[in-house]
Amino acid sequence: MLERMHAAGLTNTQAKALVSGYVDLQAQTWTAAQAEQGRAVETAMTELRTDWGQAFDAKLDMANRAFAMAFGDHVDDVRGLRLADGSFLGDHPHLVRGFAMIGDVMAEAEFAGAGVMSGGLSRDQARLQLSELESDAGFRTALLDRGHPDHKQTMLRRSRLADQAYGNATEDVADLRL
Secondary structure, three states: OHHHHHHOOOOHHHHHHHHHHHHHHHHHHHHHHHHHHHHHHHHHHHHHHHHHHHHHHHHHHHHHHHHHHHHHHHHHHHHOOEOOOOOEHHHOHHHHHHHHHHHHHHHHHHHOOOOOOOOOOOHHHHHHHHHHHHOOHHHHHHHHOOOOOOHHHHHHHHHHHHHHHHOOHHHHHHHOOO
16 A cells, blocks of 8 residues: 555655554544444343343343354354444344244243253253353343243253253263263
8 A cells, every 4th residue: 555655656754644544534433333333232122121121131041042043153153244224133123032032932842842942952061051041140030030920931941951961860970980
């Protein structure tokens, strides 16, 4: 770029000023885009919190799990896709609502005995998933609060995942490695 600037007759001082101005403009544009993205995400979360009330954390957890299941190793790539308005696909409230519904259907299938959510996991995968769930504040709230709308579903989900992770005591002893 400097070669072209010098060929156009710019001095080193002029070229440096032009490059510096361009870098500053790019930084301002990036900062403004980040601020707008932050406002869009906050608006989406506020909208979902209003719609879902106390079930917000549990529904968001369901949406994230269904999204991760649908896109597997590519989940971060898909979440990071930009929409025409500059927001990210994974932050769009319509998509989050849709995946929350899918997660609810998957959990209902698990509740009915279909094993959709936790079926097919290895013991280590089930243990990891159980650990992640138990460290999630929304999951713990639904698990411990009998009045929570998702309490029964959460209890059953945890129980099935624990069964898959730990099975009965004789199976656990066989898994020990000394």
